[in-house]
Amino acid sequence: MAEEPAGTFQVPLWRAIAVFRFASMAYVVAMAVFNVTDYAHPLGVIPALAVLAGWSVAATYLYARPAWQGWPLLGTDLAITLVLLLASPWVVGRTAIDNGVPSLAVAWQACPVLAWAVSGGRRRGAIAALVVGAADVTVRAKLTSASATGLMLMLLAGVAVGHVARLAVESEQRLQRAVELEAATRERERLARGIHDSVLQVLALVQRRGAHLDGEAAELARLAGEQEAALRALVSGRTPRQRLGPEVDLRTVLDGFASPAVSIAAPATPVRLPASVAHEVGAAVGAALDNVARHGGGARAWVLLEEEAGTVTVSVRDDGPGIPAGRLAEAARQGRLGVAQSIQGRIAELGGSVEIISAPGEGTEVELRLRVAP
Structure with a gap:
């Protein structure tokens, strides 16, 4: 499958998400090791971490290819995050979560939000943040200020990253138009040089030679002069x-x-x-x-x-x-x-x-x- 073009402005954003994905995965592993003794089912953390690590590698590989940056990949990314979140009450335990033990996803749950924001802008990022935030709230017995703050931070991240992604796309489109305009200008200048050395000189010669003649020859000279002026204005870019x-x-x-x-x-x-x-x-x-x-x-x-x-x-x-x-x-x-x-x-x-x-x-x-x- 084709790689993302090296000049695409979104490439650094996808790379930043990949770095964040692995950094947040390391944080999840550290929290799991630190809090495993408080988990309701400590052995359940092993398959959860395996899924998290495997999907981090797969998602990084797939998001690097534009052909795969569609709804199937975005939906799978969000679904796996929701599964990890909804499995937290069983693995970690509701009592432990209510006492402040983080869920299985922790900061890693922001990865699909960022991916949705980069792929679709502010609106798509906000939707993913609300879905993940709602799942995070359901795993808790009650809504606390800490969980509400996490939801708001994730929503703001989705909107901000989506806005930056849209600006990157618009900047790339403007740059492409500028490059095309520059190429068209250079081509017009090249054609203008050729026309000046051939057609314009011939028209000017016809006008000068026929200016003192009578009848149809004088009319042809006049028309040649008009066409020379119009063509000269056209190739020079001036408005007649x-x-x-x-x-x-x-x-x-x-x-x-x-x-x-x-x-x-x-x-x-x-x-x-x-x-x-x-x-x-x-x-x-x-x-x-x-x-x-x-x-x-x-x-x-x-x-x-x-x-x-x-x-x-x-x-x-x-x-x-x-x-x-x-x-x-x-x-x-x-x-x-x-x-x-x-x-x-x-x-x-x-x-x-x-x-x-x-x-x-x-x-x-x-x-x-x-x-x-x-």
Whole structure:
């Protein structure tokens, strides 16, 4: 079975419980030797100590393996402790216990409480402490201040250790997220260097060479300049200027795509979204319309914007040749990720969904659906 990873923050806690388990076992043995003459059945202490020592070794071995740190082990640990506690009136004798002789478990009975606390936090530690404390109280003829104090100390230990264990888990999760973020940042920096040395320089060259030309060449130069600025902002991590501001009307973003070949239909009332969200939706719609222009063979396109019950839906429909079955998956395998990243990836990052409906000869409909806060 797999060992606990060396970097896990809970490892020191499990090791501390193992040390406490053996230290408390030594104390139980010392108390048994010292008080054996006062026991009602002195020979009964031998199997009790054998069970206690054997389970201490087994529990230490099993708790060191994450695969075993579940309910079967936790339940067995608690059950063995309860058996030792409930056997104390017969082995030690109620009279001796009432006169101050410790039970068979003594401090060792706190071991399952600590294990439950480390595995499940404050609540689980408190539950185990109450169960063990209730069993400890039942072996005594009456509740004394000493037994009540022991119960409270065990309850406090379960809550405190459980709290520390939860903090350790949360700290480990935060550290993991920080490591992932650092790795992602380094990867972005590596990609930024490669893009700067290739794509950005080519786009800048196209813009400079085409700036003094006329017709379509000038338009291509202008588009190259816009894409260079957007790509440079993306790889540098800066927010594009157009995304600043609290919110915008999505209708105004989509109106920029209107042309003789593209019709826009939108509600009469504003559809307000955070600026960054609205422009991401607009970029996804632009990618869908770009696909129509490239592969539609002169097809017309219709963009429909709807807002209903906290959901914003943008549908891009065309009357082109459609998409053959399996074509999108094949394009993704070949590295052409226009739909997967420019459309589906953008909307997925916003928490929305994309549905593509198409059939050969019947056009294509791309539906972008996004849940928005009131």
